[in-house]
Amino acid sequence: MQNWKSNRNILLGISGGIAAYKIPQLVRLITKARCQAEIIMTDSAQQFVTPMTLGTLSGRKVWTDSDFDSSIPHIRLPQWAEVLVIAPCSANTLGKLAHGLADNLLTSAAIASACPVLVFPAMNEHMYENPATQENIAALKRRGIFVAEPESGALACGDSGKGRMPEPHEIMHEIFRALCVHDMAGKHVLVTAGPTHEYIDPVRYISNPSSGKMGAAMAREAWYRGADVKIIAGPVDVDGYGLSVKHVVSAQEMLEAVRADLEWADYVVKAAAVGDYRVKDYSDRKLKREGRDTLTLELVQNPDIAAEVGKLKREGQVLIGFAAETDNVNAHARDKLARKNLDYILANDVLASGSGFAVDTNTLRLIPRDPSHPERVFTGLKEDVAFDVWSNVLAG
Ligand SMILES: Cc1cc2nc3c(=O)[nH]c(=O)nc-3n(C[C@H](O)[C@H](O)[C@H](O)COP(=O)(O)O)c2cc1C
The missing domain is CATH 3.40.50.1950 (Flavin prenyltransferase-like)
Structure with missing residues (x-):
């Protein structure tokens, strides 16, 4: 609706x-x-x-x-x-x-x-x-x-x-x-949102253009529906009225924050665009360009928060992940759904116009783990898409 x-x-x-x-x-x-x-x-x-x-x-x-x-x-x-x-x-x-x-x-x-x-x-x-x-x-x-x-x-x-x-x-x-009808009254919802910043030195970082808007919309619509909502957000502005907001910077900090609230949550929405890699050797002094024509950074993998949450998932908990992809979107999303023990995944073609990072609209395909449930595609303002996603998830 x-x-x-x-x-x-x-x-x-x-x-x-x-x-x-x-x-x-x-x-x-x-x-x-x-x-x-x-x-x-x-x-x-x-x-x-x-x-x-x-x-x-x-x-x-x-x-x-x-x-x-x-x-x-x-x-x-x-x-x-x-x-x-x-x-x-x-x-x-x-x-x-x-x-x-x-x-x-x-x-x-x-x-x-x-x-x-x-x-x-x-x-x-x-x-x-x-x-x-x-x-x-x-x-x-x-x-x-x-x-x-x-x-x-x-x-x-x-x-x-x-x-x-x-x-x-x-x-x-x-x-x-x-x-709003309070069909999520008494439910606890934990949402991750926004990018992470993986610092190279004190003044530079590796990141992505995520604005946190989709995660914020999932959080806000659940709050309208009566849920208690916590957001763990990367370094972006979040309108936290009525919500509990915790800001983190790196993927490692986000993982710690998620672990701390995981047991509390009935629904976990993993909408953050978490950096897959961080630099192996962080420099605590600003790297200088003088004397260097090129600069090679060695990267190591960050913890996979969605997979970690999938492993720790408790009875009755519902895990909803996002797959921000550029090609073979639905296939990659289905693969991630299975590998990370999620209940739902939202396949998001970030190259499609009016979709993905830093815009107010989105197109998402909701893919449930249970193949007897139909896949649904939602398109429109992120807030309306979020409301429809919740309606489908609540309907089971
Ligand atoms: C300049 C001015 C500012 C006022 N600001 C407030 C206010 O912020 N909150 C408040 O409760 N009363 C404030 N008052 C007092 C109310 O206007 C006053 O109690 C009035 O009788 C309220 O009437 P009402 O409740 O019928 O609107 C202010 C009065 C003046 C003159």
């Missing part, structure tokens, strides 16, 4: 906090994802960002207390919504939600909501740490409402501390997690 993230109904409640300046960006992300946002603003929120800005970006009327009339928007909007997101949630609105107050359109809609509710508190750290705020948060959590942990850092009031609202793209992750 591709594009499960599009055409979703998101009700966005905005209360009076300085973090409201980030909300136009969130609305842009919602419409970019081809979802609909209905927006309710408190009176105070309108001091921080205007209904005109948000209405222009959402392409819809913005609801305020002046609309709180016999057309009962406080009932109709939550009925339409698949998720209610309150961001930023002021200390004041948080208190009202915790106590079941319904004295404006936003709090009335919240108490009328049957859909998942996501609350993003944002305030000065003293307001946040105040026992009244903490008790209000605990009360909401007890009722099954998701309350985001504010981030620490510089606050708009000039203080520094805990109280920052997550960034709009991180709020999008929580929205998608709330909208």
